[in-house]
Amino acid sequence: NAGVMQNPRHLVRRRGQEARLRCSPMKGHSHVYWYRQLPEEGLKFMVYLQKENIIDESGMPKERFSAEFPKEGPSILRIQQVVRGDSAAYFCASSPRQENTGELFFGEGSRLTVL
Amino acid sequence: GQQLNQSPQSMFIQEGEDVSMNCTSSSIFNTWLWYKQDPGEGPVLLIALYKAGELTSNGRLTAQFGITRKDSFLNISASIPSDVGIYFCAGGSSSASKIIFGSGTRLSIRP
Numbered sequence: 522n523a524g525v526m527q528n529p530r531h532l533v534r535r536r537g538q539e540a541r542l543r544c545s546p547m548k549g550h551s552h553v554y555w556y557r558q559l560p561e562e563g564l565k566f567m568v569y570l571q572k573e574n575i576i577d578e579s580g581m582p583k584e585r586f587s588a589e590f591p592k593e594g595p596s597i598l599r600i601q602q603v604v605r606g607d608s609a610a611y612f613c614a615s616s617p618r619q620e621n622t623g624e625l626f627f628g629e630g631s632r633l634t635v636l
Numbered sequence: 637g638q639q640l641n642q643s644p645q646s647m648f649i650q651e652g653e654d655v656s657m658n659c660t661s662s663s664i665f666n667t668w669l670w671y672k673q674d675p676g677e678g679p680v681l682l683i684a685l686y687k688a689g690e691l692t693s694n695g696r697l698t699a700q701f702g703i704t705r706k707d708s709f710l711n712i713s714a715s716i717p718s719d720v721g722i723y724f725c726a727g728g729s730s731s732a733s734k735i736i737f738g739s740g741t742r743l744s745i746r747p
Contacts, residue, residue: 525678554735563642563724563739564679577733612678622686623667623728623735627678 523548525615526595527628535636540600540607542631546615553596554614554625555588564612570596603635638663642725642738650746655712657741659725667728668701668708669735674721682723683710712743720745 526545534540546553551572556564566580570590581588585603590596600607610632614625642659649655659668667686671679683694685701685708692699698711712719725738 556737564737566734566736569733580734614678622684623669623726624681624684625679625735627680629676629678 525550525613525626525628527611527613527631529631530629531632531634533634533636534603536604537602540603540633542598542600542611542613542633543595544598544613544615544628545595546613547617547626550615550617550626552616552618553590554616555596555598556612556614558610558612558630560609567598567611600633603633605635608633608635638727638729638736640725640727640736640738642741644741645739646742646744648744648746649715651715651717653715655715655719655743656709657723658707658709659727659738660707661727662706663727663729664705665727665729666705668699669726669728670697670699670708670710671724671726671737672721673724673740679724715743715745717745719743 528543553570555567558564568581568588569577573592585601587599610630612627612630614627616625640659640661669684670682672682673679683699688705689703690701696713722740722742724740726735728735
């Protein structure tokens with residue numbers, strides 16, 4: 522009974538490269554959230570997706586960042602032309618419910634380091 | 637935008653002491669939640685609150701949803717070493733689909 526699976530756990534990129542972070546929600550969950558956490562800080566909301574739909578992307582930077590959750594396969598958070606300020610832990614969470622109960626199940630995170 | 641203010645930012649306590657932390661906002665939330673994050677891991681849900689005034693316990697943890705719907709507190713009784721970690725409050729509202737997190741309270745236990 523696997524939980525939320527994120528990969529890679531650690532990713533190192535040079536400035537200007539692309540980073541792709543993947544998230545497989547818990548079985549039966551169709552709602553996915555992405556959060557960013559800087560060292561010693563809280564979780565900043567980025568985007569909320571349901572299968573094939575972006576519901577709320579108000580926390581996503583307007584440029585270089587994109588997210589998708591296709592009908593088949595994991596959710597992907599893509600960061601193009603990474604900069605040092607993108608270095609952070611990116612957490613994915615999933616939820617089974619239609620209502621916004623806030624009961625989220627988190628993965629272990631993907632830690633991006635930009636050199 | 638919506639923001640949650642958590643206090644204290646950090647706490648150092650003796651094993652066996654009770655702990656209290658709180659979360660406030662200028663916005664109304666319909667749901668208050670408390671999560672705990674251990675080093676190198678993702679947050680884990682501790683308690684969820686859905687009604688103003690609601691008081692809920694989970695073992696040694698007790699949390700309350702403030703009457704004004706703008707605040708919540710979390711108490712931990714008789715702390716033990718495994719309570720060490722970062723505690724986050726989170727809020728959800730019907731007007732927004734996202735769940736907002738506070739900046740966290742870092743709990744450490746004095747040896």
